Amino acid sequence: MKIKTACLVAAIAFLGLAGCKEEAEAKDIAPSAEKYGVSNIEFVSGMPTPESSKRIFDTMDYYSGVMVYLWSLPAVGLQGWENANIDMGANPELDGQISLYTGYDGAGGILTPNTAVTYLISFVNTETQGPAVWEIPPGKTAGYVGDFWQRPVLDVGVAGKDRGKGIKLLIVGPDQEVPEHDDSYTVVRSPTNVVWLGTRNMEPFGPGHDKVTAGFDSYPFNKPELAGRKKLSKPKDAFNLYQPHGMEFWKNLNTIIQREKMLDRDQFFYGMLKNLGIEKGKPFNPSPEQQELLIEAERVGYMMSINNTFQKRFEGSRYYDDKRWFTIIVMSPDQVDETHGQMFERASYFHEALGSTYAMKVTEPGPGSAYLGQYESPEGGGFDGAKTYKLVVPADVPADQFWAMTVYNSHSRTLIRNEKKQAEINSALHELTVNDDGSTTIYIGPAAPEGFENNWIQTKEGQTWFSYFRFYGPSMPYFDKSWQLNDIELVE
Secondary structure (H helix, E strand, O other), rough: OOEEEEOOOOOOOOOOOOOEEEHHHHHHHHHHHHOOOOOOEEEOOEOOOHHHHHHHHHHHHHHHHHHHHHHHHHHHHHHHHHHHHHHHHOOOOOOOOOEEEHHHHOOOOOOOOOOOOEEEEEEEEEEHHOEEEEEEEOEEEEEEOOOOOOOOOEEEEOOOOOOOOOOOEEOOOOOOOOOOOOOOOOOEEEEOOOOEEEEEOOOOHHHHHHHHHOEEEEEEEEHHHHHHOOOOOOOOOOOOOOOOOOOHHHHHHHHHHHHHHOOHHHHHHHHEEEEEEEEOOOOOOOOOHHHHHHHHHHHHHHHHHHHHHHOOOOOOEEEHHHHHHHOOOOOOOEEOOOOOEEEOOOOOOHHHHHOOOOHHHOOOOOOOOEEEEEEEOOOOOOOEEOOOEEEEEOOOOOOOEEEEEEEEEEEOEEEEEOOOOEEEOOOOOOOOOOOOOEEEEEEOOOOOOOHHHHHEOOOOOOOOOEEEEEEEOOOOHHHOOOOOOOEEEEEE
8 A cells, every 4th residue: 555655854964864754744844844945745655756856856956056155165266366367367277477456446356355455366277387486575465375275375474484584485286296496495285286376565555565566476387488477457347256146156166176186075065066067077068957956056055155254153253242243264274173174164254255374363462464344233234335333443453563444345245335435444544533532433424524534434325334354463452352342333
């Protein structure tokens, strides 16, 4: 005799169909079935019907796609910067030509940049170009050699191995032999074929800044004739670096999968990708049904990443117990904790930012930086561009170099756009109005209060935003919290 049954499938678990109940009993758990996305699953004599089997497999693939989205955020985000370099004129074969990003417009497409520095960015595909050379001049710079998952291979600059004295690197790819060379190179190995070379020139703008920028170089070791090339720039119409939407996201991910080695930690995700139509060594030609699933998985993955970033639930992510400031970088630089791989922690950061050096997460005073982010307004929800807010920065900010408060568009995670062409208040660049007690009041809104024009970041109706507060050279009062940053307030 055939017995018709219904079973709640916990779609995210993917692990089995335990606990099936007869139809009369299943009605009691129907709300839970709807809650987690799978219902009306029918079994006949312990076997799902063909229609239910397809629905279950579609659900497996759909949630696989969502998890793959979150897993791949660091690589697809970095692909955006590679695409921006190519948009400037860099060789798509990735031979190391440096691109420059600076100022409100020049850095306007970068995820959560600051405008007091020049970013110097280069990509080399060591598999096709061979080992790479990167020359860093002496000066106040801060950057790193990173792999394509944005894990630091080596910090350079004032907080790096060279301590700002300059260094010449020879970078080899995975399983690549180190070529014969003189002793002027420091050899480092990247675990991925494509290595990115990213740094910030933090010298004050002027002739000294320009001299340091000119001193950088990047080229394949076996193509010394490419040394000294012109550095690329695009002062206007910046390429937006955020992860693309829809099928473009998956096309970018396929590009990465095809050219990179599969790391041991990622093997199961490659299995999920195979069911989604992305497989190393094979063309990506998804069926219409797969495209529909992938577009929806990207949409929901993007929604999850917003929540995972702006409503961080990681232990210790709220920096002060009674304030709305969050620690931005909640992962370790190598993206591994003692108990787990930090997939969700890194997804939180790489939804909103690019680049993660050891020096960007210092735990004691000295060279490096510290970052706090505020995403939620005092009235609940995000910050509204039609309203005016203020941040009172207490006196004696614990930053030996400088501090900066920057406002970003919530959707693109890029500099807020305004007629003033200013998204940042920076203690090193701007002559600010200081209150009698030494504090500084920053206003964010459509209009500046009289006398505070230099302390104002312009927003407008229709915009939503969040903010970073950066401490460059953080000192002990930041770490022991004897100095605390106030919350951003609504101006009634």
